[in-house]
Amino acid sequence: MRVQISIDKVRGPFVRQVEEISGQGLLDCNQCGKCSAGCPVVAAMDLLPSQVIRMAQLGMEEVLESNTIWICASCLTCVTRCPKGVDLPRLMEALRQISLRQGVAELDLGALPPELTKEVPQLAIVGGFRKYIK
Amino acid sequence: MSRIGVFICHCGINIAGTVDVERVAEEIGQHPQVAYATTYSYMCSDPGQQLVRESIAEYDLDGVVVAACSPAMHEATFRRAVAAAGLNPYRCEIANIREQCSWVHEHEPGRATQKAVETTRTCVEKVAWDEALEPFHLSVIKRALVIGGGIAGMQAALDVANAGFPVVLVEREGRLGGKMAALSGTYLNFSAAPGLLERKVEQVLDHPHIEVLAGAQVTEVEGYVGNFAVRVSALADPLEVGAIVVATGWDPYPLSRLPEYGGSELADVVDGLTFEGMLQEGRAGLGRPSDGRTPREVVFIQCAGSRDPERGVPYCSKVCCMVVAKQAIMFKEYVPEGQAYVFYIDIRSAGKGYDEYVQRAMEDHDILYLRGKVSKVFRGRDQVIVWGVDTLSGQPVEVAADLVVLATPMLPSRQAVTLGQTLRAAVDQSGFFSEAHPKLRPVESLTAGVFLAGVAQGPKDIPETVSQASGAAAKVLQMFSQEVLIQEPTVACVIEQFCSACGACVEACPYGARAIHPLWHIATVNAALCQSCGACVTACPNKACQIHNWTPKQILTMADVLVGV
Incomplete structure (x- = not known):
């Protein structure tokens, strides 16, 4: 399925909500992949942490269905190492909160x-x- | 009978670790023409050179062979040393027993030693027949020709002229400024660009030492380094110049070569240079070509036609990553409600402050970079549909864009190939002028006296172009600071009794160095143009062509040694 990309999506309500809750600029991430490279629980995830932020950048709400956001233990290894100072655990928390507000209980x-x-x-x-x- | 000295270098263990240098000295010492043979740890060192100099006097030597590293390394060193001891430097030869012996036969020391003996012996035979030559001295016309009036040509012209030498600047268009005049602004300092260029043009036009010939082209070049005679379409008489700077820049890639992106078929698919023209007018200029509407969503496609040896050009044009970042930022400045997308293979932003600029494009201007090359662009209802991929998320993507900007490659100037033939300066397979050495001589062409500046030599941006232009000017000034130019004497010559003036050498010569003398009716050699390639030697049916100190006699004697005759 081809993903439609448009200003209504990449600057749309979902992206703004994620940015507001997490306090992170999504496009600060330049997708170097260092977070995924060092994540201690990456083996159990269906999406790499860097793919989670990538999908958020593209405004893809499907990212909420990923098990990655629940497996993330907020150990802060990634934020300690991120060259762009992106706080990925805060982003994961934002995605969990949005997911919970939609009525999902894990x-x-x-x-x-x-x-x-x-x-x-x-x-x-x-x-x-x-x-x-x- | 010659009295030749042979000096065998250990090069530390580089040679002596494999080759039995003492045995080489012993065997070569028995040669009837060798008066003295010795070894030393580092022959190129001061004491090593001193050993060579002192031995020349002590043993009354009339020729020297240094068995050491490649002649490319130290031939000049030892020829200087020999000359200091009063011997003609052209009676000194280098036997390469390192690169061609110890290094390549590391595991066979016995045979390596045998090869070293044979290599050295061939050089002894050659020296025995070497003539004592004197270098040629050429006069220098202290006036430069610059071909191309873009930023590269103007910078080179100004640097030469500011040093006090006259310059003629030939520009094919009717005005100066080149492609830089078509830009909306430059990255890092956008608004400064138009003023910068205007000032340069004024400086060139007002300069007392620069003569500008606009709307003119170089049609013919004769002569050689220091003494060129150049025919320019605008002038009746040939121009006499000592040095030529080629700054012919680039031409755009035809959009029709990108059918999968709707090139030249879809009105709202434009190339970068066209978009620069739109940006020059600010928001008002940004109307779509199809209907004049201000575009809201703009897709930039990097490497459109580049890095594509199958259908486009194989090279990277180097500037596009930065140009696209600038164009996307400027679009967002003029249309803040808009969104810019950049499809890229990778971002090449090497340069001071360059990567920070691209990062700012993403962070501060919300420009979305998508890693993947676009597959096709086609007509939608009121938009153009872009089919690409985001390999970072693994998703195929689709953008309905109001405008698509293609970052197409810089092609060498369409006149480059013809001009290269006129100048006898080589161009590479893409059509850019070839530099004399890719690392160490990037501003010189392979033809002496012809220098290169800017995109004529390969894609580069404005600061790099300006640097290269100043480098080319420095090379010109280096020539102009000398009263005479010294030319190697190991060039072709003619044995007049054998020459039948058949002209085979004239046809064979790639450098235009050969001619038939109109009165004497024999072949002549222009020593300044001859590059000693030997094409005429093989072409001559009468064996009348030879190269000084590379005569058939010498080469055959050397071969005889190797085959043991």
């Missing part, structure tokens, strides 16, 4: 096994609510 609380809720620290469970639930 975490089914009821499905969590009781042993896990006993062992996992309270803080992590609350953090999980914030990150994965609307």
Whole structure:
């Protein structure tokens, strides 16, 4: 499927929303790929971190369907190394928030096994609510 | 019988690590014409050269062979040393036992040593027959001709003229300024450009030492370095000049050669130079060619026809990445509500402040760069549809554009090939003038006295053009600062008794150095033009042509040594 590119998309509401929530200029990224090269959890992702920001640059809302934005652990390795000073974890957070506002819930609380809720620290469970639930 | 000295260099371990240099000295020392043979660790060092000089006196030598590295490295060094000891420098030869011996036969020291002996022996045979030659002295006409009145030609003319020498500037168009006059502005300092060029043109036109011949062309060039006679279409008499600067610049690539991009078929697909003309008028000039409407979405296609050995040109025109960034920024300045897209293969922004400029285009002007070459451009309802790809996301993309700007390659000036023949200066397969050496002699052509400036030699931007033009001018001034030019004497000569004036040599000579004398009726050699290539020697049916110190006698004797006759 050929992606339609136009000013209404690349400067459209989705791009503006991502830029506003994340505080990042999407076109500051020149796609060098260093974030993807050093990401410690990249193996589990369906899109490279650099592809996530690329799709956001192009205004492709399909990026919200990627598992990458949920797998990103905000470890900050990429932002520490980014030559253009782009805070990619903030961008990932923005994409998660947009996704959650659309009603997507990645975490089914009821499905969590009781042993896990006993062992996992309270803080992590609350953090999980914030990150994965609307 | 000659008294030849042979000096064998160890070059540290470069030679001596493989070749048994002492054995070479011993074997060559037995040659009847060798009066002395020795070795030394670094013959090119001061003590090494001293050894050569002192041995000439001590052993009363009348010829020298230095067995060392390539003659390209140190032939001049040793010829100077020999001359300092009172020997004619043309009776010194270099036997290359490093590049052609120790380095290439590292694993066979025994045979390498044998080859070193043989190589050195051939040179001994050659020196035995070497004539004591004297270099030619040529006079210099201290006036320069500059061909082309663009920024390159004007800069070269000004630099030569400002040093006090007269310059004739020939321009095929009716005005000076070249392609720079067609630009809206330059990158890094956009608004300064028109004023910059106007001032240069004024300086040239007002200069007391520069004569401008506009609307004129060079039709014929005779003579040689320091003494050219040039026919220009505007003049009745030939111009006499000592040096020529070629600054013929470039011509645009025909859009019709890009049918897949709708070139010359779709009105709203234009080339970069046309877009420059539109930008010159600001927002008012940016109306689409088809309907005059201000474009909102503009697609720039880089490398349109470039880096395409199959259908276009194989080379990169070097300036387009920066020009496109500038054009996209200026479009956004004039049409802030618009959007610019740039399709690229990669961004080549090498230069001071250049990459920062491209980054600013992306960050500050929201210009979207898409990595991939556009496949086709075709007519939409009211727009042109661009089919490309974004390889970074792996997505094929489509943009409905109001205007498409193609960054097409710079072609060499359409007059370059003919002018090259007129000047006997070589052009490369793309039609750009060939420099004498790609690294170390970039402003000289292969023809002595003909220098190169600007895009005539290869695509480059304005600052680089200006640098090269000043470099060419410096080479001209270097010539003009000498009273006479010194020319190597190892050129072709004619044995007059054998010459039947058949003219085979005249036809064979690629440099126009040969002619039949109208009165004496024998072939002559213009020593200033001869490049010692030997074409006439092989062409001559009577063996009347020879090259000084490369005579058939010498070459055959050397061959005899190798085959053991």
